[in-house]
Amino acid sequence: METGAPTAGEPSLAELIRAGDLDAIAGFQVTHVEQVRSYCEIVCAADRVQEACDDVFLEFVGRVREGDAIPGADAALGGDAQLDELLLQATRSVSAARLQRRPASTGSRRAPRFEVQDASCAVMPELVAAAANGELRGDGEAVRAHVASCPACKAMTARLQRAERAFLRSGGWS
Ligand SMILES: [Zn+2]
Numbered sequence: 220m221e222t223g224a225p226t227a228g229e230p231s232l233a234e235l236i237r238a239g240d241l242d243a244i245a246g247f248q249v250t251h252v253e254q255v256r257s258y259c260e261i262v263c264a265a266d267r268v269q270e271a272c273d274d275v276f277l278e279f280v281g282r283v284r285e286g287d288a289i290p291g292a293d294a295a296l297g298g299d300a301q302l303d304e305l306l307l308q309a310t311r312s313v314s315a316a317r318l319q320r321r322p323a324s325t326g327s328r329r330a331p332r333f334e335v336q337d338a339s340c341a342v343m344p345e346l347v348a349a350a351a352n353g354e355l356r357g358d359g360e361a362v363r364a365h366v367a368s369c370p371a372c373k374a375m376t377a378r379l380q381r382a383e384r385a386f387l388r389s390g391g392w393s
Contacts, residue, residue, distance in 0.1 A: 233302055236283045247302070248276045255310050257389040261382035262314040271317050278309040303390065308352045310386060315348035315379070339365050343372045347379060 235243035252272060259271040282305045343365060350359040366372045 233283060236280060236302075237286060244276075244280060251306055251390070252276075254386055254389040255306070258310045258382040258386040259314055259317075261378060261385055263317045267317055271313055275306070275310050275313045278313050279306050282309055307383070307386060311348040311351055311379070311383070312345070314382065315344040318344045318375070337369075340369060340372055343369075344375055344379070347372075347376050351379075351383075 230238070232243055232247065236247065255272050255275045256268060259268045259275070263271045283302065343362070346355065346359075346362045347366065349355050350362050355362065366376050
């Protein structure tokens with residue numbers, strides 16, 4: 220299917236996805252699933268990677284339908300230029316939620332547990348992901364301060380950053 224730049228009068232890929240075009244959604248998923256998987260494999264338990272990938276694309280479609288999910292995004296870009304960023308946001312959000320909910324003893328070497336030091340630690344993965352997505356009110360200073368002083372959350376954040384580099388490499392982004 221055609222996923223390149225739209226010609227005059229044809230809807231963009233973002234517009235097709237926003238309209239619920241199943242071919243457009245499936246096509247986008249096929250071309251980006253390995254990129255999403257490379258992130259989820261680093262953050263999620265091995266037996267949760269597939270469902271995490273599926274949920275990422277569900278959330279991605281939701282974010283595209285919301286249309287204005289990127290603070291300060293240039294509406295003149297027409298949407299397609301934002302799709303990759305929306306996919307990364309959905310990947311961060313879905314993966315962080317799964318990391319948080321994962322039982323403490325998975326026994327998985329690839330997904331080590333992160334020891335909880337205080338009540339803040341439990342919500343830190345999703346807060347760090349929200350900060351990266353630009354979704355936190357203010358400047359996220361409280362989150363940064365916690366991560367800086369908490370070895371467990373510092374390790375968790377380093378893992379999220381490693382996953383993000385894998386995502387960007389897999390997508391061929393610079
Ligand atoms: Zn912590």
